[in-house]
Amino acid sequence: MADKKLQFAIYWAASCGGCDVAILDVNEKILDIAAAADIRLWPVAMDFKYKDVEGWADGEIDVCLFNGAVRNSEQLHLARLLRRKCKVMVAFGACACFGGIPGLANLHDRKSIFEAVYGYTASTVNPEGTTPQPHLKVPEGELTLPVFFDDVYSLSQVIPVEYYVPGCPPTPDTIMTAVTAIVTGSLPPPGATVASDKSVCHDCKRKKSDKPTIKRFHRPFEIVPDPEQCLLEQGFTCMGSASRGGCGALCPAVNMPCRGCYGPMPGSLDPGADALAAMTSILAASDDATVAAETARLLDPLGTFYRFTLPVSVLGRAPKAS
Amino acid sequence: MEPRVGVFVCHCGTNIAGVVDVARVAEAARTWANVVHAEDYKFMCSDPGQAMVKQAILRHKIDRVVVAACSPRMHEATFRKACAEAGLNPYLFEMANIREHCSWVHEDKQAATLKAIDIVRMAVAKARLLEPLETRSVKVEPKALVVGGGVAGIQAALNLANAGIKVVMVERQQSIGGRMAQLDKTFPTLDCSACILTPKMVQVAQHPNVTLYTCAEVEEVSGYVGNFDVTIRRKATYVDPDVCTACGICLEKCPKKTTSEFEEGLTTRKAVYRLFPQAVPGKPVVDRESCTYFVNGKCKVCERFCEPKAFRWDDTDKVVHERVGAILVATGYDLYDASALGQWGYGRFPDVITGIEFERLNNATGPTGGRILKKDGTEPKSVAILHCVGSRDRNYKEYCSRVCCMYSLKFAHLLREKTAATVWNFYIDMRCFGKGYEEFYNRLLHEGVKFVRGKAAYVTDQPANDDEKGRLVVSAEATTLGEVLRVPVDMVILASAVTPQPDAPAVARRFGMSLSPDGFFMEKHPKLEPFSTATDGVYLAGACQGPKDIPDAVAHGAAAASTAMALISRGEVEVEAATAQVTEGACSGCKVCQDICPYAAIGFDGPKKVATINPSLCKGCGTCVATCPSSAIVGRHFTDQQVLAQISALFAG
Numbered sequence: 001m002a003d004k005k006l007q008f009a010i011y012w013a014a015s016c017g018g019c020d021v022a023i024l025d026v027n028e029k030i031l032d033i034a035a036a037a038d039i040r041l042w043p044v045a046m047d048f049k050y051k052d053v054e055g056w057a058d059g060e061i062d063v064c065l066f067n068g069a070v071r072n073s074e075q076l077h078l079a080r081l082l083r084r085k086c087k088v089m090v091a092f093g094a095c096a097c098f099g100g101i102p103g104l105a106n107l108h109d110r111k112s113i114f115e116a117v118y119g120y121t122a123s124t125v126n127p128e129g130t131t132p133q134p135h136l137k138v139p140e141g142e143l144t145l146p147v148f149f150d151d152v153y154s155l156s157q158v159i160p161v162e163y164y165v166p167g168c169p170p171t172p173d174t175i176m177t178a179v180t181a182i183v184t185g186s187l188p189p190p191g192a193t194v195a196s197d198k199s200v201c202h203d204c205k206r207k208k209s210d211k212p213t214i215k216r217f218h219r220p221f222e223i224v225p226d227p228e229q230c231l232l233e234q235g236f237t238c239m240g241s242a243s244r245g246g247c248g249a250l251c252p253a254v255n256m257p258c259r260g261c262y263g264p265m266p267g268s269l270d271p272g273a274d275a276l277a278a279m280t281s282i283l284a285a286s287d288d289a290t291v292a293a294e295t296a297r298l299l300d301p302l303g304t305f306y307r308f309t310l311p312v313s314v315l316g317r318a319p320k321a322s
Numbered sequence: 323m324e325p326r327v328g329v330f331v332c333h334c335g336t337n338i339a340g341v342v343d344v345a346r347v348a349e350a351a352r353t354w355a356n357v358v359h360a361e362d363y364k365f366m367c368s369d370p371g372q373a374m375v376k377q378a379i380l381r382h383k384i385d386r387v388v389v390a391a392c393s394p395r396m397h398e399a400t401f402r403k404a405c406a407e408a409g410l411n412p413y414l415f416e417m418a419n420i421r422e423h424c425s426w427v428h429e430d431k432q433a434a435t436l437k438a439i440d441i442v443r444m445a446v447a448k449a450r451l452l453e454p455l456e457t458r459s460v461k462v463e464p465k466a467l468v469v470g471g472g473v474a475g476i477q478a479a480l481n482l483a484n485a486g487i488k489v490v491m492v493e494r495q496q497s498i499g500g501r502m503a504q505l506d507k508t509f510p511t512l513d514c515s516a517c518i519l520t521p522k523m524v525q526v527a528q529h530p531n532v533t534l535y536t537c538a539e540v541e542e543v544s545g546y547v548g549n550f551d552v553t554i555r556r557k558a559t560y561v562d563p564d565v566c567t568a569c570g571i572c573l574e575k576c577p578k579k580t581t582s583e584f585e586e587g588l589t590t591r592k593a594v595y596r597l598f599p600q601a602v603p604g605k606p607v608v609d610r611e612s613c614t615y616f617v618n619g620k621c622k623v624c625e626r627f628c629e630p631k632a633f634r635w636d637d638t639d640k641v642v643h644e645r646v647g648a649i650l651v652a653t654g655y656d657l658y659d660a661s662a663l664g665q666w667g668y669g670r671f672p673d674v675i676t677g678i679e680f681e682r683l684n685n686a687t688g689p690t691g692g693r694i695l696k697k698d699g700t701e702p703k704s705v706a707i708l709h710c711v712g713s714r715d716r717n718y719k720e721y722c723s724r725v726c727c728m729y730s731l732k733f734a735h736l737l738r739e740k741t742a743a744t745v746w747n748f749y750i751d752m753r754c755f756g757k758g759y760e761e762f763y764n765r766l767l768h769e770g771v772k773f774v775r776g777k778a779a780y781v782t783d784q785p786a787n788d789d790e791k792g793r794l795v796v797s798a799e800a801t802t803l804g805e806v807l808r809v810p811v812d813m814v815i816l817a818s819a820v821t822p823q824p825d826a827p828a829v830a831r832r833f834g835m836s837l838s839p840d841g842f843f844m845e846k847h848p849k850l851e852p853f854s855t856a857t858d859g860v861y862l863a864g865a866c867q868g869p870k871d872i873p874d875a876v877a878h879g880a881a882a883a884s885t886a887m888a889l890i891s892r893g894e895v896e897v898e899a900a901t902a903q904v905t906e907g908a909c910s911g912c913k914v915c916q917d918i919c920p921y922a923a924i925g926f927d928g929p930k931k932v933a934t935i936n937p938s939l940c941k942g943c944g945t946c947v948a949t950c951p952s953s954a955i956v957g958r959h960f961t962d963q964q965v966l967a968q969i970s971a972l973f974a975g
Contacts, residue, residue, distance in 0.1 A: 198907075198908065198909075198952075199908075199910035199912065199951070199952045201911065201912040201952075202910035202911065208911070208912065208913050209913070210916055211913070212912070212914055212916070212917070213917070232914075240912070241910065241912035241914060241951035245910070264953075265954070266908065266953070267905075267953040268952075268953040269953075269962060269966070274952070275951050277948050278949050278950070281914065281949040282914055282917065
């Protein structure tokens with residue numbers, strides 16, 4: 001590999017673009033990456049056409065960093081195409097790894113989402129009821145739009161994936177660890193996640209009591225947190241104990257409860273259930289009425305506990321309307 | 323190596339085979355992956371049945387055994403032992419419950435057979451993934467703790483002590499004796515309660531193998547079967563028992579009176595007191611709450627008259643640590659607060675009294691010197707005894723309190739003997755089930771007592787005619803007559819329900835016990851082990867497990883003692899191997915598991931910052947496994963993989 005530069009592809013699917021920006025967050029080290037690798041595809045930064053990718057030989061690209069979830073026909077097509085063209089496929093960021101925030105669309109289906117977006121969200125102004133059409137004839141020919149799916153998928157649910165780089169987005173340290181491993185050829189066994197095997201709590205400096213209890217659930221804006229004490233014990237729905245570390249516990253360090261973007265712990269079947277079981281187990285309530293009152297303060301438990309992981313959880317999605 | 327599973331399907335006579343086609347279950351099992359042998363037999367738990375398992379293990383080189391029979395609570399131990407005898411690790415055995423979970427609850431034979439096949443397929447799926455586990459033995463400390471000094475606790479302590487086992491007895495009050503000490507006569511023999519109890523009280527206190535702590539409570543229990551560490555708080559009594567001669571002069575001279583709990587508030591006691599004249603130990607203690615010196619800062623009259631100078635005003639609570647192998651909980655019962663039962667007038671009408679108050683009225687050492695008197699000092703001309711006050715009533719306690727019928731009959735007898743009063747018993751059913759009880763009832767039928775089969779609805783002082791003026795009127799439907807009676811009386815005795823002690827939930831937590839729906843401590847098995855709890859080494863004696871009369875409480879105490887004795891004389895005990903285990907690499911020290919363990923088995927390794935589980939304490943209940951947010955605790959013998967395999971097998975059918 002020393003005499004030939006590595007061939008990189010960076011692609012985005014159902015994502016916000018944050019993962020692409022995160023790559024730039026490595027600052028001047030981006031120059032090291034550029035020195036070691038040719039970036040052959042990076043739609044967010046440069047202009048590429050489908051035919052560029054289609055023109056590559058199978059396996060021509062060494063590594064693809066694929067960010068975003070897969071939720072429409074175009075994303076699925078590109079995922080499959082890139083899989084063929086790339087030797088190593090890396091699910092990059094929480095959406096590619098677990099479905100991420102777009103994965104919460106699994107609470108609904110394609111039809112209800114479509115109706116909401118073009119019909120009645122608070123910011124929708126559409127008096128004529130104009131909606132996008134999948135096909136449009138123009139003088140030059142027919143234009144088509146990709147087809148949305150009912151489900152949002154993580155990358156490994158649609159193609160085989162070698163490595164996982166979690167985070168929303170992955171921190172610069174995590175990115176450099178992954179890139180360095182690729183460049184130096186010191187990759188872990190396939191299937192590995194480039195992050196810690198311990199939870200966020202392990203890296204969190206906050207003080208934990210011997211018998212943690214939650215007296216009342218709070219949302220971050222409701223009270224000013226004590227800067228020293230464990231956020232979970234202060235009643236914040238901190239996902240730290242149920243989430244893979246490797247981020248350096250950045251959020252709790254600045255009074256923000258962990259949102260769980262590095263995904264489930266190794267061996268976890270369902271990170272949302274893990275966190276929910278833990279938090280309700282230590283809720284200091286001795287009677288049913290208190291339990292009901294306090295858990296009623298847990299607003300949007302599904303969006304809280306499965307914020308990044310709904311598509312890969314045991315739940316997977318809400319039951320379909322049919 | 324691929325596992326080799328053997329499946330054995332039990333007929334359990336017709337218990338299973340009457341509903342489930344057992345041969346078809348075995349036949350289905352033969353078609354599954356890894357099942358190398360399957361057969362059915364009439365009684366798998368019998369000696370020939372067990373021999374079949376052992377032979378098949380050797381003949382077919384089986385290394386995973388599934389027996390489809392009854393609940394593992396019945397025979398898991400039997401088959402584990404059979405496996406071990408054939409050289410197989412006992413944890414490579416899995417039980418499929420096709421009796422309680424299937425044949426006993428279904429009538430449709432076809433569907434029940436299909437369900438039994440599902441259940442067995444799930445067990446096989448788990449069995450494939452079973453891993454051998456090693457059991458361990460721990461030494462048993464040859465000492466027992468008895469909590470509560472009522473008659474059940476006394477009997478238990480005496481049996482243990484007489485067997486040469488050291489006993490620590492802890493009693494919350496100043497004296498042992500418990501409820502029985504408050505009673506006057508006992509049914510049906512009418513012998514004097516104190517006369518038969520006090521010799522036992524003295525025996526236990528003087529026994530060389532017994533250490534008695536009164537005015538003391540168990541504060542904390544840690545450890546496990548055979549090795550409990552118990553923290554006992556001995557409250558300050560302000561009297562040095564080694565110096566005090568129990569002369570009793572302080573009891574005379576103390577100027578401060580307060581309500582007597584032993585006399586149920588019917589009279590007073592002094593601020594320095596013994597619970598009752600025959601109290602054991604007999605040395606008085608100072609009640610700090612009411613003592614004038616502690617309230618106002620001066621008095622100490624008692625000290626001036628105390629010749630041996632036994633008062634210690636700077637006395638403080640002492641904490642004692644004891645290590646014991648077994649714990650016998652004999653914390654007794656309480657009585658339903660009759661003032662919460664407004665319709666019967668307790669608290670509103672002075673001459674509506676409770677049964678235990680009547681016991682004291684009738685007692686020679688009681689507030690009236692044993693004379694049955696109304697509050698105005700006159701003898702009642704008629705008395706109503708109301709059964710089932712708070713018992714057998716969905717609004718209060720659903721259960722039968724078991725002793726009320728008999729003591730109500732006893733009260734009726736005593737009233738007829740001591741007074742000229744007309745006596746009425748208002749009852750739902752007469753429950754006279756013990757030895758000599760029915761005979762006692764028959765005797766009472768000939769003593770001129772009026773029995774009304776009907777529960778009293780209310781007691782009122784509002785007269786409906788001249789005869790009722792100034793009297794208490796009991797209203798009840800006489801169900802045998804089919805009419806509503808109004809009976810004017812001078813005194814009403816309420817047979818209030820026997821209830822769990824108010825602090826039973828806290829005590830249950832302290833000793834790792836649970837409560838049954840009625841609030842009493844839960845026994846391990848309602849029929850076969852009513853004296854054991856789900857926590858090994860913790861036993862139940864007496865009415866803390868449920869209402870009991872004296873002979874039952876004594877028998878229960880003796881049974882608990884003999885079970886504890888068996889444990890202690892065995893000298894060592896095997897502890898469960900299917901425990902939870904922390905994967906240190908995954909544990910991030912969030913401590914969420916610390917307080918949720920019902921058996922206090924989880925500790926924390928400070929330097930490593932990881933949770934630790936004491937395998938001797940762990941019961942393998944799985945609470946921490948489910949709670950651990952980091953998936954860092956494995957429930958051995960019930961791993962995620964094993965449970966998931968069972969679920970997958972269920973849906974693979």
